[in-house]
Amino acid sequence: MVFALAENSIQLVPDGTLLFHLVLIVVMVVLLNATLLKPINRILEERDRRTKGRLSEANKTLVTVEEKLRSYEAQLREARASGYAAMEQERATLSKDRERRIGEVKSEAAALVAQEKERIKAEASGVRSSLGITAQERAREISEQILRA
Secondary structure, eight states: OOOHHHHOOOOOOOOOOHHHHHHHHHHHHHHHHHIHHHHHHHHHOOOOOOOHHHHHHHHHHHHHHHHHHHHHHHHHHHHHHHHHHHHHHHHHHHHHHHHHHHHHHHHHHHHHHHHHHHHHHHHHHHHHHHHHHHHHHHHHHHHHHHHOO
16 A cells, blocks of 8 residues: 555655666667667768769869850850951952952943944044035035026
8 A cells, every 4th residue: 555655646856766767868878879870870971971072073064064165155256256257358359359340341331432432423423424415415406406497
């Protein structure tokens, strides 16, 4: 009956079981550390190290790719610029050649026009003189017919 009362009562004074429980907790923490927590922590550290290693490797690769991309874009801009310059130079050369040909054709046309004007003047002079002669003959014929009448 005394034990029944002891079970229902609250014990305020620590006894030997408290010390036993503390020792048991310390032993369990040591065992858990040795068997479970240290291997898990080691695995997590190894995973973290590998992840960071691969991440730094990926960052290095990304930097290399960005550098190569910038280099490629710079070379592309240079190639385009040189291509545009070559096209502009070719266009200027063709334009000069076209202007030269146009000048030649204009001078040939001007020479032909001058030649034709001279020919027309010569023909006009010839026609005028022949018309003058013809007009004098007709005038003489008309005056002879008038005087005969």
